[in-house]
Amino acid sequence: MEQTVEQKLKALYDLQTIHTKVDKIRQVRGELPMEVSDLEDDVAGLETRIEKIKSELDDLEDSIVTRKNLIRDAQANTKKYEAQLNDVKNNREYDAISKEIEIQGLDIQVSEKKIKEYGFEIATKTQIYEKAVADLEERQKDLDIKKAELDTITAETQKEEQDLLALADKAKENIEERLLIAYTRLRQNAKNGLAVVTIQRDSCSGCFNQIPPQRQSDIRQRKKIIVCEHCGRILVDEQMALEAEPA
Numbered sequence: 394m395e396q397t398v399e400q401k402l403k404a405l406y407d408l409q410t411i412h413t414k415v416d417k418i419r420q421v422r423g424e425l426p427m428e429v430s431d432l433e434d435d436v437a438g439l440e441t442r443i444e445k446i447k448s449e450l451d452d453l454e455d456s457i458v459t460r461k462n463l464i465r466d467a468q469a470n471t472k473k474y475e476a477q478l479n480d481v482k483n484n485r486e487y488d489a490i491s492k493e494i495e496i497q498g499l500d501i502q503v504s505e506k507k508i509k510e511y512g513f514e515i516a517t518k519t520q521i522y523e524k525a526v527a528d529l530e531e532r533q534k535d536l537d538i539k540k541a542e543l544d545t546i547t548a549e550t551q552k553e554e555q556d557l558l559a560l561a562d563k564a565k566e567n568i569e570e571r572l573l574i575a576y577t578r579l580r581q582n583a584k585n586g587l588a589v590v591t592i593q594r595d596s597c598s599g600c601f602n603q604i605p606p607q608r609q610s611d612i613r614q615r616k617k618i619i620v621c622e623h624c625g626r627i628l629v630d631e632q633m634a635l636e637a638e639p640a
Contacts, residue, residue: 396569399615402589403636404567405576406629409589411561416586418550418557425543432536439529446522453511453518460504460511467497467504572618579626589627591634600624 396404474494481487565573579588583599590599592609602623604612612619613630620627 396567398617401568401572402615402618402627402629403633404564405572405589405627406633408561408564408568408576409587411557411564412580412586415554415557415561418554421550422543422546425539425546429536429539429543432532432539435532436529436536439525439532443522443525443529446518446525450515450518450522453515457508457511460508464501464504467500471497471501576627583624583626587626589629590621591629591631593631597621597624597626597628599626604628 471494474490474497477490478487481490568576576588580586585599587599590597592598592604592612595606595609596603600621600623602621604621608619609630611617612628613632615630615633618627
């Protein structure tokens with residue numbers, strides 16, 4: 394059976410009444426859900442950063458070990474070449490071996506320089522690592538506190554919210570899809586979540602702009618769905634609020 398315009402308006406207003414109650418419950422939580430989400434992002438970001446720095450420190454330690462091994466090999470080669478100098482038969486052999494000794498010495502110098510650089514990097518990164526760990530501990534404590542607050546508030550209101558959402562789902566069954574889509578879009582765009590509003594003191598109670606007398610008369614007749622010319626919200630007369638059954 395086709396609904397009258399009045400029935401459609403009543404169904405929309407009933408749904409809005411339920412959603413307003415849900416919004417009030419969620420307002421009690423305030424900014425806590427967002428704060429918890431932000432802190433969770435901070436913690437995850439710090440954990441990723443700490444892992445990255447730790448990996449970089451491990452790589453630097455490995456590089457130092459590699460350079461120390463290169464120094465040890467170069468020192469062993471130097472001793473070997475120095476021993477060979479005693480058995481040279483001509484200047485050409487002497488110069489060749491001396492050149493090898495010089496190369497080994499340069500390799501040792503390069504490795505020692507690199508070890509110092511790695512040591513400086515390790516010291517710098519260790520400070521960054523320790524600060525990140527301290528920041529993580531602080532953020533984690535904040536997160537635990539905020540989560541506990543949110544869990545407490547949610548536990549107190551969860552059943553009421555779930556019951557209201559079940560009522561909202563039931564109320565949606567009485568609204569045609571076209572109107573439900575328009576209602577949902579209006580709710581999403583409105584800061585206060587109001588898609589259906591009453592006339593109060595000759596004004597739209599959503600945006601508080603005045604409504605002309607003739608338009609108010611049309612709204613009270615409930616013969617067609619009328620929206621506010623300023624904010625686009627669906628308008629119902631104040632009597633409908635009085636007639637609405639408690640959700």
